[in-house]
Amino acid sequence: MRGKPEWLNILIQCKNNVQDKINPLIRTLNQPQPNLGIGAGGDPLKKIDMAAENAIVGTLRKHKLAFTLISEESGIAEYGEDPSQCYVTADPIDGTTNLTRGVPFYATSIAVSKEPSLNKIHTALVTDLFHGTTYTAQKGCGAYRNSQRIAPSKNTSLEEGIIGIDLNSYEIQKIAPKLTALIGETKHLRHFGANALEICYVADGTTDAFIDIRGKLRATDMAAAWLVTKEAGAIMTTPEGKQLDVKLDPKQKVEFITTANEQLHRKILCLIKPRKEKT
Ligand code: IPD
Numbered sequence: 001m002r003g004k005p006e007w008l009n010i011l012i013q014c015k016n017n018v019q020d021k022i023n024p025l026i027r028t029l030n031q032p033q034p035n036l037g038i039g040a041g042g043d044p045l046k047k048i049d050m051a052a053e054n055a056i057v058g059t060l061r062k063h064k065l066a067f068t069l070i071s072e073e074s075g076i077a078e079y080g081e082d083p084s085q086c087y088v089t090a091d092p093i094d095g096t097t098n099l100t101r102g103v104p105f106y107a108t109s110i111a112v113s114k115e116p117s118l119n120k121i122h123t124a125l126v127t128d129l130f131h132g133t134t135y136t137a138q139k140g141c142g143a144y145r146n147s148q149r150i151a152p153s154k155n156t157s158l159e160e161g162i163i164g165i166d167l168n169s170y171e172i173q174k175i176a177p178k179l180t181a182l183i184g185e186t187k188h189l190r191h192f193g194a195n196a197l198e199i200c201y202v203a204d205g206t207t208d209a210f211i212d213i214r215g216k217l218r219a220t221d222m223a224a225a226w227l228v229t230k231e232a233g234a235i236m237t238t239p240e241g242k243q244l245d246v247k248l249d250p251k252q253k254v255e256f257i258t259t260a261n262e263q264l265h266r267k268i269l270c271l272i273k274p275r276k277e278k279t
């Protein structure tokens, strides 16, 4: 490809292709599925995840782009003459369990950066594949939902707010004590099962916070949503309140707190702080 790629248009073509390629497969999900082994992110590979990844790669190849793919499914793969000029971080389907069980909440997530680190992402797209809602962001240009500019909510009350917490963990004993004080202050707790989309829900004011401190979520799942959240004006930090930056790699894990505004962020940080034992 000559000239600068129009990344936003290319990502939109990628998600359209994902949609086209997975639609016929959705109708066959009730039939026995082939065993494809384990994906780079550590989960069993499913035919539908691979079809989505192939759709993304196929679209990028059609544009004759040179890039390094960092994907939850096939891991790291290099394409074209100078693959280090661009990194495409993808979770082809976020929320595969929802998709395979018929829960209407799953997404495709794609982020583009010049270097393989979260803070270098310049263009991002997350599409809710069931409802056809697309979140996009470009560095310094704001975040959009179906081309309408988005902003997070102004709610600062934990009691009034919708607070998302991912509690899916094999080590719930470890994380539960850190979360009990926060859970005690909330009235509307949620986890829908596709973290990329749940972060975008904070970005557009649908919910007020989303927290994942399990140490289990892959950076590939939240890379695109990170830019959407940042460009929308929401806050995302480490559980200690520090700036978030991680290497983009299929095995990289990440913990974070996303909130609609500073005030809510401070309240949540305070509640999940490790408590001192009473003597
Ligand atoms: C999963 C979803 C889910 C989260 C899991 C992720 P996947 O993504 O984001 O909400 O609890 O930890 O693995 O596996 O469907 O891409």
Ligand code: CA
Pocket (backbone or CB within 6 Å): 049, 072, 091, 092, 093, 094, 095, 096
């Ligand atoms: Ca996935």
